[in-house]
Amino acid sequence: MLASEGLNVRRQIGRDKSKLKTVDVRGFLKSIVADDDGLIVECKITSAGSVRVNEILQLLQLDQQMLAAPIRRTSVQWENN
Numbered sequence: 001m002l003a004s005e006g007l008n009v010r011r012q013i014g015r016d017k018s019k020l021k022t023v024d025v026r027g028f029l030k031s032i033v034a035d036d037d038g039l040i041v042e043c044k045i046t047s048a049g050s051v052r053v054n055e056i057l058q059l060l061q062l063d064q065q066m067l068a069a070p071i072r073r074t075s076v077q078w079e080n081n
Contacts, residue, residue: 001059002029009055025051025059032060038069 001007007026013019028051030042039060043051053071057064064071 002026002032007059009051009058011052011055023049023055025055029056 004026006024007029008022008024010020011023013021028043028046028049030044031040032042033040041056043056054064
């Protein structure tokens, strides 16, 4: 998946979430690693935005209802570029 040039998802926008737009989220994904504890996804946030958890699940074809444990953020690291 990370070898792809682009990863397009449909994102709901607007106050009532009734509109959809296509967003390329590939640039927001740094790494995806599966280990014994689960799946670790490293994302980045930029002035252009970020990827949402539900979009990551969609790309991985995972249903949140079917996960063995809840999704949790384990750390946040700030970088000055």
